[in-house]
Amino acid sequence: MLIKHAHVAGPEPFHGDILTTDGVISALGRNLDAPAKTTVIDAKGKTVMPGLVDVHVHFREPGFTAKETIHTGAAAAAHGGFTTVVAMPNLDPVPDNVADLTALIAKNHTDAKIHVEQFAAITKGLHSSDTSDYAALKQAGALGFSNDGVGVQDASTMYTAMVQAAAVNAPIVAHIEDEGFKGNGVLNAGAKADELGLPGMSNLTETAQLARDLVLAQAAGVHYHACHVSTALSVQLIREAKARGVHVTAEVSPHHLLLADQDIPGDNAMYKMNPPLRSEADRQALIAGLADGTLDMIATDHAPHTAAEKTGSMATAAFGIVGSETAFALLYTAFVKSGRFTLAQLIAWMSTQPAAAFGLPAGHLRVGDPADLTLVDLTQSYVIDPKDWLSKGHNSPFIGQTVNGRVLTTIAGGRIAYKA
Numbered sequence: 373m374l375i376k377h378a379h380v381a382g383p384e385p386f387h388g389d390i391l392t393t394d395g396v397i398s399a400l401g402r403n404l405d406a407p408a409k410t411t412v413i414d415a416k417g418k419t420v421m422p423g424l425v426d427v428h429v430h431f432r433e434p435g436f437t438a439k440e441t442i443h444t445g446a447a448a449a450a451h452g453g454f455t456t457v458v459a460m461p462n463l464d465p466v467p468d469n470v471a472d473l474t475a476l477i478a479k480n481h482t483d484a485k486i487h488v489e490q491f492a493a494i495t496k497g498l499h500s501s502d503t504s505d506y507a508a509l510k511q512a513g514a515l516g517f518s519n520d521g522v523g524v525q526d527a528s529t530m531y532t533a534m535v536q537a538a539a540v541n542a543p544i545v546a547h548i549e550d551e552g553f554k555g556n557g558v559l560n561a562g563a564k565a566d567e568l569g570l571p572g573m574s575n576l577t578e579t580a581q582l583a584r585d586l587v588l589a590q591a592a593g594v595h596y597h598a599c600h601v602s603t604a605l606s607v608q609l610i611r612e613a614k615a616r617g618v619h620v621t622a623e624v625s626p627h628h629l630l631l632a633d634q635d636i637p638g639d640n641a642m643y644k645m646n647p648p649l650r651s652e653a654d655r656q657a658l659i660a661g662l663a664d665g666t667l668d669m670i671a672t673d674h675a676p677h678t679a680a681e682k683t684g685s686m687a688t689a690a691f692g693i694v695g696s697e698t699a700f701a702l703l704y705t706a707f708v709k710s711g712r713f714t715l716a717q718l719i720a721w722m723s724t725q726p727a728a729a730f731g732l733p734a735g736h737l738r739v740g741d742p743a744d745l746t747l748v749d750l751t752q753s754y755v756i757d758p759k760d761w762l763s764k765g766h767n768s769p770f771i772g773q774t775v776n777g778r779v780l781t782t783i784a785g786g787r788i789a790y791k792a
């Protein structure tokens with residue numbers, strides 16, 4: 373494939389042509405010649421970025437294919453400009469054993485046009501006891517271990533998991549949530565929950581367990597990754613842990629960067645997710661944490677559900693919103709077009725840094741790198757409309773918003789994974 377007149381943004385900015393051969397970038401330069409049978413793409417006036425990397429998606433297969441499948445989830449990710457995603461194991465059966473993980477990884481490969489990596493479960497059945505066999509699961513292809521969807525409630529189980537994961541040099545990827553503090557809360561405790569007369573969950577739901585985990589991670593010497601960090605104190609705890617040498621990385625999701633609980637317009641299930649939208653002060657602290665490097669990356673937590681599961685009151689709806697097909701445009705519009713951050717920073721948070729944190733061969737466009745790249749039109753403005761989506765899930769609070777930044781073509785491993 374030959375991409376002509378590309379304006380390449382990211383860690384290696386450059387203007388010119390990109391030639392890919394056998395899934396790898398084989399040449400960068402001006403006026404490159406196309407060898408016979410090469411597909412030529414004219415990128416004049418468009419921007420090329422290293423393919424985006426999302427380390428937190430839910431593809432729901434096996435077990436919950438009415439919400440999403442590997443095929444639809446990967447297609448949605450490609451439409452969003454992602455060339456690599458990491459899928460969570462809150463599935464049925466749970467990939468907590470080699471047989472189920474092996475079958476899942478095989479399906480990730482056959483059903484997706486992008487790279488789909490897989491986390492296996494920290495514990496058997498996602499219960500807070502009985503750790504999985506990390507050596508065997510890593511050998512079978514697990515990128516790391518997560519119980520996303522539920523926190524590991526028992527501290528000594530979490531410590532055992534960390535010690536065993538460290539022994540095989542694999543990360544523990546934590547959904548941080550103390551169920552005692554969560555109670556039956558469905559949104560952030562505070563004025564909005566009171567106004568709507570709905571049960572809230574306090575910041576302690578996250579911060580108490582995060583403080584515990586950072587102590588445990590230091591003792592175990594594991595790579596601890598904090599999922600969907602949502603509070604100001606969490607940012608501070610991670611900042612302090614990094615300063616004392618804990619190997620911790622952290623992600624923040626687009627919705628926690630863009631919305632606060634005060635923005636919830638009423639008892640609307642599209643605003644229900646876990647962790648919940650927090651206060652405006654928390655939101656500002658997350659943005660500051662990203663800017664100063666405390667938070668390493670943005671991950672969507674793409675969590676599709678059926679229309680029925682997201683209808684009615686927040687009291688009964690499922691937790692979670694989709695994110696793959698809106699993340700880049702929303703963040704580009706709010707953070708880059710506004711002049712607050714640069715496109716290079718956004719690419720670092722959405723590609724280079726998540727790849728680096730998990731040792732994935734992505735996030736750069738140099739000769740010899742995988743031909744994973746995304747072509748976007750940053751000038752095109754459009755209204756977010758689920759009719760345009762490839763995900764089965766239409767659960768988003770961002771529908772109807774006008775954004776800039778349309779993904780035109782996504783190329784993974786030198787092959788077209790999405791084309792407008």
Ligand SMILES: NC(=O)N[C@@H](CC(=O)O)C(=O)O
Binds near residue numbers: 673676692693
């Ligand atoms: N984020 C959510 O609200 N829901 C996720 C689980 C999770 O990410 O914790 C889901 O699987 O639906």
Ligand SMILES: [Zn+2]
Binds near residue numbers: 547599646
């Ligand atoms: Zn989670």
Ligand SMILES: [Zn+2]
Binds near residue numbers: 428520521675
């Ligand atoms: Zn999740």
